[in-house]
Amino acid sequence: MTKVIRGIVAYPVTPFSADGGIDDGAFRCVTENLLRSQPAAIAFLGSAGESAYLTEEEWRHGARLGVETVAGRVPVIVGIAELTTAAAVAKARYAREIGADMLMVIPVSYWKLTEAEIFDHYAAIAAATDLPIMAYNNPGTSGVDMSPEFLVRLVRELDTVRFIKESSGDLNRMHAIHKLSDGAIPFYNGANHMALEAIAAGASGWCTAAPNLLDDRPARLFDLVQAGDIVRARALFYDILPVLRFIVVGGLPTTVKAGLALRGLPAGAPRPPLKPLVEADRQKLAEFLAALRVEPAAA
Amino acid sequence: MTKVIRGIVAYPVTPFSADGGIDDGAFRCVTENLLRSQPAAIAFLGSAGESAYLTEEEWRHGARLGVETVAGRVPVIVGIAELTTAAAVAKARYAREIGADMLMVIPVSYWKLTEAEIFDHYAAIAAATDLPIMAYNNPGTSGVDMSPEFLVRLVRELDTVRFIKESSGDLNRMHAIHKLSDGAIPFYNGANHMALEAIAAGASGWCTAAPNLLDDRPARLFDLVQAGDIVRARALFYDILPVLRFIVVGGLPTTVKAGLALRGLPAGAPRPPLKPLVEADRQKLAEFLAALRVEPAAA
Amino acid sequence: MTKVIRGIVAYPVTPFSADGGIDDGAFRCVTENLLRSQPAAIAFLGSAGESAYLTEEEWRHGARLGVETVAGRVPVIVGIAELTTAAAVAKARYAREIGADMLMVIPVSYWKLTEAEIFDHYAAIAAATDLPIMAYNNPGTSGVDMSPEFLVRLVRELDTVRFIKESSGDLNRMHAIHKLSDGAIPFYNGANHMALEAIAAGASGWCTAAPNLLDDRPARLFDLVQAGDIVRARALFYDILPVLRFIVVGGLPTTVKAGLALRGLPAGAPRPPLKPLVEADRQKLAEFLAALRVEPAAA
């Protein structure tokens, strides 16, 4: 049985160099910075990692580099977000080959998918490797909305689908997953702006790019709620909330890359059509980080 | 300075007799039942009290009967939900005359209101009495949606507007009220389905009709979160969640009256076009209450 | 069989005098102005008539005054928008007594209504008089959304419910009503901003307050589409569209009263909390009317 990850699942951005390709050195620095944030796991090539904007070869390179850099210090999760089942299966196999520990799989739609279509998409990926899978729901970015009932069914009917990540931002979904599985299926919060409440509601973890900028504050928030210190948890949550909201509203690659540069850890620009953060927003982010006494990232 | 209410604000239904008028005896029984649920306050003539369906004379009768029955045991809040400012002012004055302790005011729209129109509506009501006012936002039933910024402005600019009740079900609103006022403005949760999380987020209280059916369980939930016993709080919350959701989804007057009848405390039917709960749903509610070992209400 | 109304159903505002009551003289002037706009019928006490903001006595006065003023020159429709079935039935009976020709009935919700509840609401009103009824769907103002299937069922199962007014602004609804009834149930468009298209789609008429400000332009638009002169219909529609949109976005009572004052036909202010149109918007409306060469209303 897979060990359940409890705590923070940290998401790196994918740094690009001036010529537009992946910057391996910066990639390693960004990863080391995250490893200092007390994560329970690191997830490469998720939304924050601009996975959707990479070529297939870049994706493979990033996955391999991630596994090598982490080198077993924490479990490595690899994100798979593909329109076609064939491409998703190929990536799953590759992730297995290079030694990833888990897959996080989100269906992506151009044409709306039926539940039968989504189910078979997951089934094909699950059949391709023995890696445990986190089913990931994020209708806002993927265009696919999976109900709690369907997500629980995926876990029940597909052996290696064992975890759920919910990023719809709807507490009712988490409540429903908990009730439908009598608390037995670990679910993870992917909505930064309600991290305090999701942990209170029983989330096993919090999937977030925030540690890139906030170091171990997310991990401390998780621990405070677990310890029942609701007063200090609440105070910490409200302190970091402006940053949590800012990075989501402005788009994770854009804002996190700007914040990393402010911390002395340049990760390049996001890939066009995405643009670097505009100056007024960069100032605002700098003020948020200063108010929290966020320090430069170690080299 | 008004004492801040902390804990449960309990909402009675308004019982009708077979001829359609207010049933005074049942009204008193419903109120006594609520008083046994450890409420911090009781709020008459809110949404659950079918306020919108009463004639003006009935409304006055209900308000008076409420104040008399509670007889100072806990603070009494009276709900005001009027389309015209003139009618709202008249009700505010009446509530003051009969000895109510606080007003809960929600603007109601047929035609969409501008913020200037809503502000002056509150200002006129505030000017009519010296009673403290809870500004109440519930876009789903009232058709008016007041932003956190506007609600905080109401509290800052109108002396007697001191509290905010948020029923939009959006955690972001509570976070915003907390941040905008540095935690200084007490806010109350009006969304049953997220009570656990709203209390975790710092709500001063929970406005709910649930104690009609769940006795002191809501009060215990509130206390458990305050005490940092997040594990038992979560367990209690998930236990009562089916009832919390059921009474909201089915409409409070309809479902709570059905539940009270199941508990041996008949409160009549809701007023047409509202109908009594259909039999299949009544069975489901009975099962929910049985699973929680809810006992008959004391006579 | 009721004669089918074809063309414009014109909606007057309800003028108030300085002391806040209904201004009978202005009421008659507003009505006469509408009668000059080539309407197929006039509908009193609809949304534009601030019906929801009137006391019961004022409503009766307005209905009676409307019937008397029109004096049979065109059919008179009276609007009924009540939360309780009892109040709606009482108004239906009164409308019959004073000689109205048709009822336009919209259910209003505070608590969400089931279809069974809405159906019985209509059935009770239909049973109260022999007047033909137009079932009116306007979820935006009433909080009740009736599907095309349900509306067609109302017409099929209740003898005197014979017409449908659709104000949801969704063309699919009109298409569905047409298909479900093989074109046999007359439906009316209540969404000003898509009048051209609704008439093209087969609406029997257009329910609108626009003739208060635009005289017979709406009637001409209706006739041009019927005559197949799509080029001139389109040109006229785009000409008047800024006014059509303006009066809806700003709220009919507020904007139409401002526009009538600009035309030399003062109808007082809307009832608080509604406020008179702000000056900047009044200027904009004046420009729109000037661009269309709208003339002062005849005395």
Add this chain to the structure above:
Amino acid sequence: MTKVIRGIVAYPVTPFSADGGIDDGAFRCVTENLLRSQPAAIAFLGSAGESAYLTEEEWRHGARLGVETVAGRVPVIVGIAELTTAAAVAKARYAREIGADMLMVIPVSYWKLTEAEIFDHYAAIAAATDLPIMAYNNPGTSGVDMSPEFLVRLVRELDTVRFIKESSGDLNRMHAIHKLSDGAIPFYNGANHMALEAIAAGASGWCTAAPNLLDDRPARLFDLVQAGDIVRARALFYDILPVLRFIVVGGLPTTVKAGLALRGLPAGAPRPPLKPLVEADRQKLAEFLAALRVEPAAA
């Protein structure tokens, strides 16, 4: 100056053979079938063409095959829907090389794009070739919603962006484009379910996959409205509406391929995770086509 296309812009599906690749023979048959439907232009590799599911090489093959098959009989438009600007520019250049007449460009988002980001995306594509461009708005499939103001700005500021395709299904958008440009910018309707009304509102054309199944009926509808024969136009529209709605609700590749098979022109299955139409829906589509007396497609 580019000649304005008036009438039907027809969209083929992309047929796959049993091994999953593009089926050249079927591709040519599908194209010839469309050429018999009186189209004003043919648009390859749009939404209906499963463009998003093709590899880059397949996309190039499809574009080339399309241009070759049409062989100048009508203008050929090629669809470009890419997440990265670099990929979009490369496709634009390729389309120019192979002799396409126009580009239809829709931005696609994973991360929400600012208007500055969308503008530069279009600017880069426009700078890459001299082909005229149709800016295409379809928030439902692409995740990007461009306002009428922004679309008009694109046309004004970028020389080769000359046309707008609106598929949001919101009549207000078409009205706004017409008003903002005084009728000077040709706009095209991409929402099948409101084709009658969009043409009445002044659309220069209708972009649709419907001719695959309905032959010249869409072209006749367009002509009837232009001719002012609103009665026959309406009758034809209501006749074909069930098919228009069916193919959109069920997803164009899935339903159109099923319909082509029913007509004796097999185009294979859509690409997984998309599945062939389920049997019950295939039956329903067969009935719709039979009711319209749609004949087998010519070989």
